[in-house]
Amino acid sequence: MQYAWLTDIHLNFIDGVARQKFYREIVNTKCDGVLISGDIAEAPSVVDILNEMAGCIDKPIYFVLGNHDYYRGQIQEVHDAMTELTKNNDKLFWLPASGMQKLDSNTFLIGQGGWADGRLGDYRNSRVVLNDSRMIADLFQEKILGKYQLLEKMQQLADADAVKLQNDLKEAVSQNPNKIIILTHVPPFREACLHEGAISGDDWLPFFSSKVIGDILTTVTQQNPKIEFLVLCGHTHSAANICYGNLAIEVGKAEYCRPEIQKKIVI
Numbered sequence: 001m002q003y004a005w006l007t008d009i010h011l012n013f014i015d016g017v018a019r020q021k022f023y024r025e026i027v028n029t030k031c032d033g034v035l036i037s038g039d040i041a042e043a044p045s046v047v048d049i050l051n052e053m054a055g056c057i058d059k060p061i062y063f064v065l066g067n068h069d070y071y072r073g074q075i076q077e078v079h080d081a082m083t084e085l086t087k088n089n090d091k092l093f094w095l096p097a098s099g100m101q102k103l104d105s106n107t108f109l110i111g112q113g114g115w116a117d118g119r120l121g122d123y124r125n126s127r128v129v130l131n132d133s134r135m136i137a138d139l140f141q142e143k144i145l146g147k148y149q150l151l152e153k154m155q156q157l158a159d160a161d162a163v164k165l166q167n168d169l170k171e172a173v174s175q176n177p178n179k180i181i182i183l184t185h186v187p188p189f190r191e192a193c194l195h196e197g198a199i200s201g202d203d204w205l206p207f208f209s210s211k212v213i214g215d216i217l218t219t220v221t222q223q224n225p226k227i228e229f230l231v232l233c234g235h236t237h238s239a240a241n242i243c244y245g246n247l248a249i250e251v252g253k254a255e256y257c258r259p260e261i262q263k264k265i266v267i
């Protein structure tokens with residue numbers, strides 16, 4: 001079995017002809033399914049684009065969302081739409097709604113999008129302002145109240161997804177598979193957040209990483225040394241590949257308007 005892994009494809013930035021070309025490239029890999037680690041489109045377009053992609057590829061598409069998928073929208077509304085989509089389209093699996101998937105008898109797939117949690121780097125002194133806090137209604141509301149209200153909201157979102165991922169991991173390890181693949185959007189460790197080949201600066205790290213998910217992964221992978229864990233993520237658009245014992249983390253490289261297949265994941 002082989003899966004095409006995609007991340008940060010931002011398909012709303014390209015026209016229908018370019019999207020069809022990209023779908024054909026995916027079909028040509030002869031993969032059995034597709035894994036997407038977030039930033040597929042934006043809130044007003046993500047449902048139509050996923051339906052379009054599922055229609056053209058005609059293989060199961062397992063995905064989580066990234067921060068861009070909520071742009072011009074509200075988080076709960078997007079989640080409700082993804083839950084509906086997962087119910088109505090038998091090729092589409094938003095992993096937070098579909099739950100754990102058994103890819104084969106020894107390999108399980110789980111996923112939660114996650115959010116940057118401001119805990120790595122130096123949030124206090126950072127002057128970085130991401131578009132997230134202008135383009136996502138829930139974050140915009142907090143940002144106008146102040147920098148620390150925004151941080152509180154980021155952490156609330158990140159922690160809620162981390163708890164869900166912790167539960168998914170608990171369920172997956174209880175069945176003792178050889179391998180667990182985890183889709184998430186935001187890299188979980190400082191070392192995985194690169195920019196031009198070096199670890200991102202302390203001003204960007206608060207917005208590029210989810211420390212809370214990193215902490216959970218560290219604990220669970222150390223408690224289950226016989227299971228191999230593979231985390232596929234994106235968000236920074238800079239490739240990274242790190243390994244801590246039985247935990248491997250791959251971050252995809254991405255460029256706006258040039259969606260690409262990161263690699264084939266063979267199980």
Ligand SMILES: [Fe+2]
Nearest residue numbers: 039066067235
């Ligand atoms: Fe992102």
